[in-house]
Amino acid sequence: MVFNGFFNWFVNLFRVRKDIRLGIYGCTNVGKTTLANRIAKDFTGEEIGRTSKIPHETRFVQKKEKVLIKSNGKKLSINLLDMPGLETKIDYRKFLKFGIKKKAAKQRAREATQGVVEAIKWLNHVDTVLAVMDSTKDPLTQVNITLLGNLEAKGIPVILVANKMDLKKANPEHIKEAFPQYPTVPISALKGQNIDELYKAIIKHARKAG
Amino acid sequence: MIKKNRYKKIKMDFISATMLNGKSGKKKINFILSKVKDGSILVVDGVLKPEEEIDLIKETMRRVDDGFPGIEVCSLKKQAKGWQQFFDVLSDRSEKVQDIIWRGITGKPINKGLKTGLTLIGPAKIIKDVKKNPDSFSVLAEV
Numbered sequence: 104m105v106f107n108g109f110f111n112w113f114v115n116l117f118r119v120r121k122d123i124r125l126g127i128y129g130c131t132n133v134g135k136t137t138l139a140n141r142i143a144k145d146f147t148g149e150e151i152g153r154t155s156k157i158p159h160e161t162r163f164v165q166k167k168e169k170v171l172i173k174s175n176g177k178k179l180s181i182n183l184l185d186m187p188g189l190e191t192k193i194d195y196r197k198f199l200k201f202g203i204k205k206k207a208a209k210q211r212a213r214e215a216t217q218g219v220v221e222a223i224k225w226l227n228h229v230d231t232v233l234a235v236m237d238s239t240k241d242p243l244t245q246v247n248i249t250l251l252g253n254l255e256a257k258g259i260p261v262i263l264v265a266n267k268m269d270l271k272k273a274n275p276e277h278i279k280e281a282f283p284q285y286p287t288v289p290i291s292a293l294k295g296q297n298i299d300e301l302y303k304a305i306i307k308h309a310r311k312a313g
Numbered sequence: 314m315i316k317k318n319r320y321k322k323i324k325m326d327f328i329s330a331t332m333l334n335g336k337s338g339k340k341k342i343n344f345i346l347s348k349v350k351d352g353s354i355l356v357v358d359g360v361l362k363p364e365e366e367i368d369l370i371k372e373t374m375r376r377v378d379d380g381f382p383g384i385e386v387c388s389l390k391k392q393a394k395g396w397q398q399f400f401d402v403l404s405d406r407s408e409k410v411q412d413i414i415w416r417g418i419t420g421k422p423i424n425k426g427l428k429t430g431l432t433l434i435g436p437a438k439i440i441k442d443v444k445k446n447p448d449s450f451s452v453l454a455e456v
Contacts, residue, residue: 191370192383192437209379216374223371243445245386249370252363281447 122169123309125181126229128222130246131158131188133237134266136165138292139185143167145298151185157201159215161187164225174302179309186225187218189246226253231309233301235264238273238289242281251282260308262301265289269296321456323439324352330359338365342372349436350381354454360388360430369434385440387450388432 127135140150152165165185172179195212199205232254236242254261263282265275268289275289288304290297326348333341342365348355361369366386373384433443433452442453 189370190383191373191386193374193377194382194437195379196382212377216377219374220371223367226367241445243447245366245388245443245445246370248388249363249366249386253367256363 122180122182123230124184124228126184126186126225126232127235128186128232128250129188129235130244131190133235134292135235136161136185138235138264138266139183141292141295141298142183143170146170146172151183157198159188159211161185162214162218164221172302172305174299174306177306179306184225184229186222189219189222189250191246229259231260233262233264235266236278238265238267238275238278239270242278261285262304262308263287264301266292269294323354323454323456325354325356328355328357330357333357342369345369345434346372346376349384349434352436354435357432360390360428360432383437384434385437385443386434387443387445389430389450391429
């Protein structure tokens with residue numbers, strides 16, 4: 104018994120613990136990068152990426168490693184992964200409306216489609232997912248349903264983030280009603296409202312890796 | 314004088330789940346996308362599995378070009394209640410176990426076919442909006 108205890112202590116001493124790969128997923132313009140920036144800035148002092156009102160600003164997976172989340176005296180080390188927005192359609196003409204020139208718009212659309220493919224591939228490598236939804240919009244989109252269905256099939260823990268709760272039209276309850284089986288945290292990533300509740304939920308629900 | 318028909322046409326293909334079930338995962342996705350890229354709206358009396366749905370999105374993204382901006386998908390799953398729900402969950406779990414064993418032997422996923430429900434898949438160029446409720450959905454198409 105004593106030997107076993109010593110052996111386990113010795114093994115644990117040299118065991119490399121992997122950090123949790125926390126993927127931030129969702130449709131475009133729901134505030135994924137704003138949330139990634141909030142988390143990264145709160146615990147590392149640095150932002151992770153650029154945000155924009157033009158859809159598909161994030162077209163490559165953005166990473167921040169060794170982010171130590173702290174809440175209520177508990178700690179959790181994560182590798183933060185900000186994913187490109189998931190969509191079933193990307194039309195370069197949409198970008199023209201934002202004043203982007205045709206050539207650049209086509210390039211943006213091309214990169215955005217590759218970004219979606221990359222984000223989907225990463226579903227096989229994340230340990231926990233924050234599924235970000237816009238509280239001012241209908242959450243019952245096929246992209247959200249497909250994303251949650253896949254995470255459930257893979258057994259990956261999910262926390263629903265009902266973002267943009269600071270806006271007048273926001274209705275986080277709508278998200279809870281649409282997907283009652285998942286823990287849901289209403290927040291404003293932009294203003295930091297209720298963000299500590301999200302950190303508590305991450306520490307509580309995140310799956311241990313390694 | 315003959316009046317010109319001012320209405321443009323939309324082609325709808327109603328596909329049985331049996332027909333799609335006869336195809337492997339990749340062939341199924343290719344079949345759907347070739348029809349949709351040709352401008353058809355597909356209505357299938359079944360629901361793709363989550364992994365097939367995400368493969369459909371991934372493959373769509375690979376085929377997006379100036380003339381094909383992508384797809385709109387909407388599905389309605391059969392909502393089981395009471396004992397039926399219990400047996401469905403049981404059947405799902407058993408399917409997963411069977412799939413693990415099958416993958417172990419053949420290295421390929423088991424082809425179990427579509428689940429009961431309804432799926433609509435169409436070109437995003439034509440389908441402008443999809444409003445989904447838990448038990449219904451409505452589609453706005455424009456030619």
